[in-house]
Amino acid sequence: MIRIKNFLLLSITIIILCISIAALSSPLRPVLVGNKLVFVEFARTRAEQSFGLKNRQELGKDRGMLFIFPVERFLKFWMKDTLIPLSIVFIDRNRTIIDIQHMLPRQTAIIYTSKKKAKYALEMNVHWFENNDVNIGDKVRFWR
Template identity: 40%
Template sequence: MKIFRISLFFLILLSPIAGWGEYNSPLYLEKTTIYIGDHPLLVEVANTDESRQRGLMFRKKMGENEGMIFIFPNEDYVSFWMKNTLIPLSIAYFTRDKKLTDTYEMAPNQTQVLYHSTKKVMYAVEANPRWFAKRGIGKDAVLKIEGRFVGK
């Protein structure tokens, strides 16, 4: 009986750890609405190393006007790839003063192509394919986001 209790104790103690892996537990990120020009987009905020590295990996779908904003702690040249990203995406890069510099269409689940910013940026926004093009959003469009969101 004592062995059963000890076994049960360790089973209960260790059970929350079972299944935890690099990508098995979901990240619950704060959501907010940003605007690019006059166009609203509901985004998850990726402003930590962990959330920026995970991004939209393993997602099977995303709402029409949904996406993710990546906020970096410092302005720098950045690159994205589509490792373990199952859906095609558009990406737009924005400078510290929130002006759009580049947009790219990214193919799903490939690691051969990197999508580089051509200027130092502080923000990247991922949305559904052609989201920016369909709305006529081009170079120097302005990103609007609450000031409380900062890169960490």
């Protein structure tokens, strides 16, 4: 009986370790948007934020990019060299959605600006937020 318990404990430990290693090696991080789990890339540095989702032919189902800024401010985005239409939510420091906008591909003249100061922005496939009943006031939860 003790051998079985030890074997089960060891097996569970190995499984958890493998999942943890896989999560660390993947560029995708889990994010809870409202009550929907998605997997996104984090854009923390200026270079990552500047490049964003440029030149991507597609964005997978329930995939996106979370932009993390050091301070809350009016955020501005454009779609230069972005080939796919996107929707964006702007998120305040309390991780509450404060604005939702749709962005057209390959637009260099249009600047999409948050209506209020935001600390985070999440880009997903166009209409993803509507299709998943995500609204202004919903919470976004993630772990760095």
